[in-house]
Amino acid sequence: xxxxxxxxxxxxxxxxxxxxxxxxxxxxxxxxxxxxxxxxxxxxxxxxxxxxxxxxxxxxxxxxxxxxxxxxxxxxxxxxxxxxxxxxxxxxxxxxxxxxxxxxxxxxxxxxxxxxxxx
Amino acid sequence: xxxxxxxxxxxxxxxxxxxxxxxxxxxxxxxxxxxxxxxxxxxxxxxxxxxxxxxxxxxxxxxxxxxxxxxxxxxxxxxxxxxxxxxxxxxxxxxxxxxxxxxxxxxxxxxxxxxxxxxxxxxxxxxxxxxxxxxxxxxxxxxxxxxxxxxxxxxxxxxxxxxxxxxxxxxxxxxxxxxxxxxxxxxxxxxxxxxxxxxxxxxxxxxxxxxxxxxxxxxxxxxxxxxxxxxxxxxxxxxxxxxxxxxxxxxxxxxxxxxxxxxxxxxxxxxxxxxxxxxxxxxxxxxxxx
Numbered sequence: 273x274x275x276x277x278x279x280x281x282x283x284x285x286x287x288x289x290x291x292x293x294x295x296x297x298x299x300x301x302x303x304x305x306x307x308x309x310x311x312x313x314x315x316x317x318x319x320x321x322x323x324x325x326x327x328x329x330x331x332x333x334x335x336x337x338x339x340x341x342x343x344x345x346x347x348x349x350x351x352x353x354x355x356x357x358x359x360x361x362x363x364x365x366x367x368x369x370x371x372x373x374x375x376x377x378x379x380x381x382x383x384x385x386x387x388x389x390x391x
Numbered sequence: 392x393x394x395x396x397x398x399x400x401x402x403x404x405x406x407x408x409x410x411x412x413x414x415x416x417x418x419x420x421x422x423x424x425x426x427x428x429x430x431x432x433x434x435x436x437x438x439x440x441x442x443x444x445x446x447x448x449x450x451x452x453x454x455x456x457x458x459x460x461x462x463x464x465x466x467x468x469x470x471x472x473x474x475x476x477x478x479x480x481x482x483x484x485x486x487x488x489x490x491x492x493x494x495x496x497x498x499x500x501x502x503x504x505x506x507x508x509x510x511x512x513x514x515x516x517x518x519x520x521x522x523x524x525x526x527x528x529x530x531x532x533x534x535x536x537x538x539x540x541x542x543x544x545x546x547x548x549x550x551x552x553x554x555x556x557x558x559x560x561x562x563x564x565x566x567x568x569x570x571x572x573x574x575x576x577x578x579x580x581x582x583x584x585x586x587x588x589x590x591x592x593x594x595x596x597x598x599x600x601x602x603x604x605x606x607x608x609x610x611x612x613x614x615x616x617x618x619x620x621x622x623x624x625x626x627x628x629x630x631x632x633x634x635x636x637x638x639x640x641x642x643x644x645x646x647x648x649x650x651x652x653x654x655x656x657x658x659x660x661x662x663x664x665x666x667x668x669x670x671x672x673x674x675x676x677x678x679x680x681x
Contacts, residue, residue, distance in 0.1 A: 288505055290501065290505070290535040290538075290539065291501045291539075292539065292543070292607070293501075321505075321528075321531055321532060321535055322532065323532060323535045323536050323539060323612065324536060324609075324611040324612050324615060325535075325536065325539040325543070325609070325612060328607050328608050328609055328611070329607050332607065332608045333606045333607045333608065335608075336606050336608075337606075340681075343681050344681050347680075347681040349677035349678045349680065350677050350680065351677070353677065355674055355675060356525075356528065356529075358674075358675040358677060358680065359675050360615075361680055362675050362679075362680050363611060363615070364608075364611060365680055365681060367599075367608055367610065367611050368608045371601075371608035371609075371610075372608070
C-alpha cells in the first residue's frame with residue numbers, strides 16, 4: 273500500500289477552495305487513490321480561502337461511501353494545514369459522521385425548535 | 392404610480408419598509424412605477440442589496456421602474472456604491488473608500504464573487520479597515536459561505552445581490568447578500584415536508600440543520616458564521632419569507648413581517664476593532680481528524 277499526497281490547490285488549479293464543484297474534483301482524486309489501494313495524504317499548502325461547502329464535497333461525502341474505520345486506515349494526517357484549516361476540516365468530518373449515521377436527525381432538531389406536537 | 396420610500400436602516404423597520412415597497416410596486420396596475428426618495432434622509436448603503444433585488448423582481452414583471460427625488464448625501468451614497476448604474480446613471484468616486492460596491496452576480500458567481508471579495512477584502516485593499524489577519528480571513532470565509540448558501544439553496548436564476556458599507560467611526564462593517572429564490576421556509580417545506588413558520592424556518596437553518604439529503608452533507612456554513620459573529624461581537628440578520636431573525640450580543644430575537652419576501656437576505660455586521668485570535672484553546676491534532 274503506497275501513499276499518494278494530494279495537494280488540493282494542484283487539483284483545482286488555484287488557492288481558492290470555496291466551490292462545491294472544486295471539492296468534487298478533490299473527492300474524485302481521493303476516491304481514485306483509495307480504489308487503487310493507496311493511502312491518501314491531503315496537502316493544504318497554498319490555500320487562500322476554504323469553505324465548509326468545499327470540504328463537504330471533497331471529504332465529507334467519503335463518510336457515505338466508506339465506513340469510518342476504513343477511512344481512518346487510508347486517510348493519513350493532513351499536512352501543510354493551518355490550525356484554522358484543521359479546525360474547519362475536523363468540524364466537517366464530525367458533521368459528516370453525524371449526517372450519515374442518522375440522516376433523520378433533523379427531526380430531533382425540529383422538535384426542539386417547534387415541539388413534538390407539531391411534527 | 393409613485394411609491395414613497397422612507398429612511399432605511401439595517402434592522403427590522405428598514406426591511407419592513409422595503410417589503411412594503413415591493414408589495415406596492417408589484418401591484419402597480421399601469422406599466423410605470425417611480426420610487427420616490429424625496430423623503431429619504433438616511434439609507435444604510437448595504438441595504439442597496441435588497442433594494443436592488445426588489446427592483447430586479449419588479450423589472451422582471453415588465454414594470455418600467457425608475458428612482459426620483461434623491462438629493463444630497465443619499466444620492467451621493469447610491470452613486471458611490473454603483474447602485475444607480477442599474478438605472479443608467481453614472482457612479483461617483485468614493486474618496487473615503489468606505490463603500491463595498493453594489494453588485495449583481497449572474498454568470499459564474501464563484502469566479503466573479505472571488506474577484507469582488509478580493510478587490511475589497513484583501514490585506515492592503517484600499518479602504519479596508521484595520522483588521523487583524525485572523526478576523527479578515529474569518530470574514531472572507533463567512534462571505535464565501537454566504538454565497539454558497541445562496542447558490543445552493545435559493546433555486547433562482549435572477550442572480551445574487553451584494554453590497555456593503557464600512558462605518559469607520561463605529562468600527563462596524565455591514566455586508567448584505569440577497570437572493571430572489573424560494574426562501575428558507577419553502578425550501579424546508581419542499582425538501583423535508585415540514586411546515587414551519589417563517590421565523591422557525593430561519594432559526595432551524597441557523598442552528599446547523601440542513602435540507603440537504605443524498606451523498607454530500609451540509610448545514611455547517613450558517614452555523615460557522617453564527618459562531619464567528621458571536622465571538623466577534625457583531626450582528627447577523629436574516630430575513631426570509633415573512634420572518635425576521637437577528638442575533639446580536641449573544642441574544643436572538645425574531646419578529647414576523649406582515650408581508651412576504653420571496654427570497655432570503657442575510658446581513659453580517661462585524662466589529663472591525665476586534666482583536667480576537669479565533670484560536671481554540673486546544674489545538675487540533677492532525678492525527679485526530681478522521
